[in-house]
Amino acid sequence: MSKDIRIKKGLDIKLVGEAEQSTVELSIGGVYVIKPDNFHGIIPKIVAKVGTEVKAGDTLFYSKSDERILFPSPVSGKIEEIVRGERRKVLEIRILANATQEQTDFGKKEASKMSSEEVKSYLLSSGCWPFVKQRPYDVVANPNQAPKAIFVSGYGSAPLAADYDYALRGKEAELQAAVAALGKLTEGSVHVSISENATISPFADLKGIELHRLYGPHPIGNVSTQIGQINPINKGEVVWVVSPQDLVVIGELFLTGKFNAKRTLALTGSQFSKPTYVTAYPGAAIKNIVTDNLNAENTRIISGNVLSGTQVSLEGSLGYYDNQITAIPEGNDYELFGWTKPVFNKVSPSRALTFSWLNPKKKYNLTTNTNGEHRGFVVTGSYEEVFPLDMYPMQLLKAFLYKDLDEMEALGAYEVAPEDFALTEFICVSKQPHQQIIREGLDLMIEEIG
Amino acid sequence: MSLKNKLHTLKEKYKGTKMAPAFNAIHTFLYLPNETTHGGTHIKAADDLKRTMNIVIMALVPCLLFGMFNAGFQHHAAVNGFTEGMSFFSSEFWNLENFLIGAAKILPLVIISYGIGLGVEFLFAIIKGHEVEEGYLVTGMLVPLIVPIDIPLWMLSVAVIFGVVIGKEVFGGTGMNILNPALTIRAFLFFAYPTWMSGDKVWVTGAVEKTGAVDAISGETILGSLAQGKEMVYSTWDMFFGFVPGSVGETSTLLILVGALFLIFTKIGSGKIMLSAALGALAMGLIFNGVVDQGWIEESSKFYSLMSTPFWHHLLIGGFAFGAVYMATDPVTASQTNKGKWIYGFLIGFLSIMIRVFNPAYPEGVMLAILLMNVFAPTIDHYVVQGNVKRRKNRLKVKTA
Numbered sequence: 016m017s018k019d020i021r022i023k024k025g026l027d028i029k030l031v032g033e034a035e036q037s038t039v040e041l042s043i044g045g046v047y048v049i050k051p052d053n054f055h056g057i058i059p060k061i062v063a064k065v066g067t068e069v070k071a072g073d074t075l076f077y078s079k080s081d082e083r084i085l086f087p088s089p090v091s092g093k094i095e096e097i098v099r100g101e102r103r104k105v106l107e108i109r110i111l112a113n114a115t116q117e118q119t120d121f122g123k124k125e126a127s128k129m130s131s132e133e134v135k136s137y138l139l140s141s142g143c144w145p146f147v148k149q150r151p152y153d154v155v156a157n158p159n160q161a162p163k164a165i166f167v168s169g170y171g172s173a174p175l176a177a178d179y180d181y182a183l184r185g186k187e188a189e190l191q192a193a194v195a196a197l198g199k200l201t202e203g204s205v206h207v208s209i210s211e212n213a214t215i216s217p218f219a220d221l222k223g224i225e226l227h228r229l230y231g232p233h234p235i236g237n238v239s240t241q242i243g244q245i246n247p248i249n250k251g252e253v254v255w256v257v258s259p260q261d262l263v264v265i266g267e268l269f270l271t272g273k274f275n276a277k278r279t280l281a282l283t284g285s286q287f288s289k290p291t292y293v294t295a296y297p298g299a300a301i302k303n304i305v306t307d308n309l310n311a312e313n314t315r316i317i318s319g320n321v322l323s324g325t326q327v328s329l330e331g332s333l334g335y336y337d338n339q340i341t342a343i344p345e346g347n348d349y350e351l352f353g354w355t356k357p358v359f360n361k362v363s364p365s366r367a368l369t370f371s372w373l374n375p376k377k378k379y380n381l382t383t384n385t386n387g388e389h390r391g392f393v394v395t396g397s398y399e400e401v402f403p404l405d406m407y408p409m410q411l412l413k414a415f416l417y418k419d420l421d422e423m424e425a426l427g428a429y430e431v432a433p434e435d436f437a438l439t440e441f442i443c444v445s446k447q448p449h450q451q452i453i454r455e456g457l458d459l460m461i462e463e464i465g
Numbered sequence: 466m467s468l469k470n471k472l473h474t475l476k477e478k479y480k481g482t483k484m485a486p487a488f489n490a491i492h493t494f495l496y497l498p499n500e501t502t503h504g505g506t507h508i509k510a511a512d513d514l515k516r517t518m519n520i521v522i523m524a525l526v527p528c529l530l531f532g533m534f535n536a537g538f539q540h541h542a543a544v545n546g547f548t549e550g551m552s553f554f555s556s557e558f559w560n561l562e563n564f565l566i567g568a569a570k571i572l573p574l575v576i577i578s579y580g581i582g583l584g585v586e587f588l589f590a591i592i593k594g595h596e597v598e599e600g601y602l603v604t605g606m607l608v609p610l611i612v613p614i615d616i617p618l619w620m621l622s623v624a625v626i627f628g629v630v631i632g633k634e635v636f637g638g639t640g641m642n643i644l645n646p647a648l649t650i651r652a653f654l655f656f657a658y659p660t661w662m663s664g665d666k667v668w669v670t671g672a673v674e675k676t677g678a679v680d681a682i683s684g685e686t687i688l689g690s691l692a693q694g695k696e697m698v699y700s701t702w703d704m705f706f707g708f709v710p711g712s713v714g715e716t717s718t719l720l721i722l723v724g725a726l727f728l729i730f731t732k733i734g735s736g737k738i739m740l741s742a743a744l745g746a747l748a749m750g751l752i753f754n755g756v757v758d759q760g761w762i763e764e765s766s767k768f769y770s771l772m773s774t775p776f777w778h779h780l781l782i783g784g785f786a787f788g789a790v791y792m793a794t795d796p797v798t799a800s801q802t803n804k805g806k807w808i809y810g811f812l813i814g815f816l817s818i819m820i821r822v823f824n825p826a827y828p829e830g831v832m833l834a835i836l837l838m839n840v841f842a843p844t845i846d847h848y849v850v851q852g853n854v855k856r857r858k859n860r861l862k863v864k865t866a
Contacts, residue, residue: 321506445640
């Protein structure tokens with residue numbers, strides 16, 4: 016049975032630079048960089064050795080807390096360097112990709128004929144486990160727990176997000192194989208949600224899932240919003256979350272026995288001369304992906320979307336989970352009387368001489384300027400306007416700040432991920448770092464409560 | 466080199482020094498800083514605290530200007546007699562002479578309020594090494610509007626220092642205070658100099674100097690005369706337009722209403738609090754009117770004349786409207802949850818009128834009502850938030866049962 020999800024609270028931030036629906040195939044060459052930091056909370060135990068050859072799917076490192084969780088190389092090539100930082104912390108594993116790709120064969124499987132344990136160990140041994148993330152805490156799932164349900168959001172509602180209906184077109188077989196496998200991992204259902212406007216969604220005809228239609232503004236596409244509406248997390252419960260492009264990788268593994276992390280990536284934002292889709296592997300060098308499409312002068316390059324993505328340099332690499340690169344102008348210039356003059360070219364949730372409410376359809380070219388300095392929490396009642404979860408965002412943030420674990424728990428800390436506080440952070444007049452506050456609080460909870 | 470670049474060089478020079486907050490405070494008034502986002506969202510909405518505070522100040526300016534004209538007008542009215550039934554745009558009110566009398570009195574109040582208050586803020590910012598926060602911009606504007614016009618400047622200075630230090634800085638500055646700083650200043654004045662603040666001389670400029678003289682003039686507010694059981698001498702329209710004596714900016718209900726609509730439209734002020742405060746005041750007013758109708762109270766009672774005031778007149782007289790719109794809505798000291806705001810506002814209105822009626826010595830109830838509810842706002846929020854917490858716990862119980 017499907018259930019529609021409707022929210023009113025939220026905010027669609029419309030930016031210029033939406034990707035055109037055409038895909039450029041990029042060649043695979045160059046250096047690939049895997050950063051253990053992309054997997055939050057994982058302490059890596061390195062298996063890879065400098066100078067050795069690896070195939071796509073071969074293990075680079077495993078998790079110190081659970082050695083079954085393997086982290087694979089996305090490409091085949093030679094391990095060029097392992098970069099370490101302070102206290103020998105591993106920062107990067109750099110792999111020089113071969114021109115011809117070889118993939119380790121894990122053997123074709125059919126999920127319907129496997130037990131739950133078999134599916135789990137197959138995903139673990141093939142390096143697909145890191146694609147499965149869990150709530151609470153928004154980290155790589157703990158394979159020892161049993162999730163009460165598994166959620167896949169088939170709609171990216173964040174600004175300029177990649178359109179899954181386009182990016183995953185023709186991948187129905189892989190998606191079907193993957194959801195069949197996920198269905199084995201939970202007693203509950205596999206919930207998949209698609210946009211109200213989706214007409215050709217690759218998810219629409221999948222079997223063995225509960226399909227939901229999404230109505231409303233961002234953050235409707237965030238999994239937390241959907242979990243909160245369908246089956247909220249209670250204390251002691253766990254749900255798992257997989258993103259659609261990772262579902263394809265899992266599906267392909269079952270169908271072919273090979274680990275192929277190739278994904279369709281959206282290049283978005285005003286600094287791209289031609290925003291479009293390209294194919295790439297996680298860890299790919301940014302400069303190889305953007306090539307000559309980018310105006311790199313005074314530009315912020317973001318692996319991910321403008322709200323929750325990570326800042327990367329041209330020399331940097333694509334994040335392991337990201338399916339989007341955004342480039343917007345840096346806002347590192349002063350603006351005369353910018354604090355008081357009427358504003359027409361920026362987005363604002365208020366009408367305080369800001370006029371974005373006049374024209375809700377207009378697309379903006381926003382910069383990275385903070386539009387003001389960091390202050391204490393003052394204004395109340397505005398976060399609630401863009402926060403659809405049934406909790407008190409400001410009170411929760413404050414509880415996270417003063418680290419009262421009981422209060423954090425009582426106010427709903429198990430149900431949130433940092434990305435859920437991206438919109439409140441965006442509109443915050445005090446310019447508080449909400450996502451960072453939430454991330455640090457969740458880390459504290461992992462440490463203290465587990 | 467342009468001004469922008471020069472200032473940028475200076476900013477870099479002061480970076481990390483004790484003077485940095487003071488310099489930045491002035492610099493950021495000229496230029497929106499060149500700061501870019503790091504770590505969190507890569508884009509930010511256009512609003513910052515300066516803009517938010519500025520909107521409140523803009524909503525206060527009409528009250529301030531009206532206060533200047535009214536000061537002169539009241540002076541002349543007290544000397545030459547009051548003109549009944551003026552229209553709002555009457556030239557008898559809006560003339561340069563009135564304005565100059567008022568401006569000469571009120572501008573020093575504004576300057577003292579901002580000068581002393583911001584001075585204290587800068588001092589604390591430098592000592593504690595944080596940026597100068599914008600909270601005082603609004604407080605500094607509110608203070609001259611809620612004091613009697615003839616208040617001595619030294620008295621105001623002492624009160625401002627007390628209000629900013631004890632009302633705000635000891636709690637950690639903007640955003641951390643429990644009591645509304647402007648009302649703390651007003652309350653300090655009221656309790657430290659009661660003979661001055663509750664007399665009938667300070668509300669009309671010139672009344673103090675002429676005390677005892679042959680041509681002595683009275684400067685009584687409506688509430689003051691009602692509390693003494695005198696007849697109401699002003700018409701409803703006079704009260705609504707604000708052609709009556711009172712604190713500098715509180716008299717014109719019309720302009721306060723305009724300010725309220727502006728604040729609600731810009732989504733800066735909480736309409737919930739304003740509306741529920743009005744409802745609370747009307748409810749209490751109706752109760753008192755009912756008591757009078759039942760004949761439970763004698764005409765000789767000292768509460769009679771305020772109790773029998775038609776319930777909706779309470780919204781027009783005294784500082785109620787001003788308090789409900791500009792002071793009760795201070796987001797830091799008000800209830801912070803949406804449900805809590807309804808309760809908080811209602812109780813402010815309710816208590817304002819109750820204090821007004823039962824405290825004839827000082828019939829302005831709204832100040833004490835807001836301060837009292839400031840103290841209880843966290844309690845209201847606590848119970849509202851507990852509702853959410855309980856719902857979450859019940860969800861778990863249903864599940865395990």
